[in-house]
Amino acid sequence: MSGLALAMGLASAEATPRTERGQSIFMQCANCHTLTKGGRTIYGPNLHNIIGRRIASMPGFDYSPALSAEGGIWTVKKLDRFLARPQMAxxxxxxxxxxxxxxxxxxxxxxxxxxxxxxxxxxxSPSLISQILDKGDPVRGQKLFRPCTVCHSYEAGAKNKIGPNLYGVVGRPVASAPGFHYSARLKEHGGFWTPETLNSFMTEKKPFGQGSHLAFKKLGKPSDRADIIAYLKSLSPEYRESTGRVHEGPIATRP
Structure with a gap:
């Protein structure tokens, strides 16, 4: 049994190579979806009992018109087709x-x-992603954040660039930087920028569009996302007050 399966509490008596591997694959989905009954929305709907459930039926989740119009239930066949190429399905x-x-x-x-x-x-476990994000290194995250400064300011009161100012982003409402023109989709998302929602946003691949989407390629490594998010936490006034940690100055420029 893999260490990942052990960490998530999969009993050895119930594990098979197939289900154990499937659980590991789901870790990609866990960036955006919870699976437990009553699990909260991160960036996508809760997937509890998804097989046999009506398509686009999770109460309170804002589904796309296309998926809402799909109708029917999530059969194994439909789920397999959707997972293969969601945009084509x-x-x-x-x-x-x-x-x-x-x-x-x-x-x-x-x-x-x-x-x-x-x-x-x-x-x-719905807390597993949170546990991974809690281990982020803000010092390494500061270095990883350098390319982000091309599009984002990160100091209190600084003007927005191509992207919004990220000072204090952890804990603030989504799409709320004053004076920034957000995409309709992001404005409709609602909620707050928690470490989990930031992790989900960084995981997605997005086309470039000024004022609407991240332009860089997705951050594939969970440790990279955790480190950047840890650095963004250090830019949050609320985070500094609760932890006593202080941002140690501007991003070091390349020589």
């Missing part, structure tokens, strides 16, 4: 994940989801 979906092209990945993921629904395997 439902044209106009808001889900930007490029898809799981490997059919074995989809098969193992769905097998694990079925095992969870049958109570033969536990879901991913």
């Amino acid at each position: 439902v044209k106009g979906t808001h889900m930007t994940f490029k898809g799981l092209l490997n059919p074995h990945d989809r098969e193992d993921l769905i097998a694990w989801l079925e095992a969870v629904q049958a109570h033969k395997a536990p879901p991913v």
Whole structure:
């Protein structure tokens, strides 16, 4: 059994290579989705008992018109097709994940989801992503943040650039930097920029559009995202007050 499965509490008596691998694959999904009953919305809807559930039926989640019009229920066949290429399966979906092209990945993921629904395997702990993000290194995150300064200011009162000022972003409402023109999608998202929602936003691949989306390639490593988020926390007044940590000055420029 892998260390990841052990960390998430998958009992060895219930684990199989297939479901264990499917659980590991779901870690990509856990950046945006919870799976436990009553789990909160991060960036995508809660996926509790997704197989057999009506499509676009999670109360309170703002689905795309395209997915809302799809109708029917999430069968294994429909889920497999959607996971392969979401944008091709439902044209106009808001889900930007490029898809799981490997059919074995989809098969193992769905097998694990079925095992969870049958109570033969536990879901991913909703706190696992938070635990990973809590281990971020703000010093390393400051170095990783250098390319972001091309588009983002990060000092109190600084003007917005191509992207909004990120000073105090952790804990503030989504799409709330004064004077910045946000995309309609981001303005409609609601909620706050928590470490979890920032992690989800950084995971997505987005096309470039001034005032609307991140322009850099997605940060594939969870440790990189955790470190950048830890640095952004250090720019939050509320974070400094609660932890006693102080931002140690501007980003060091390249020689």
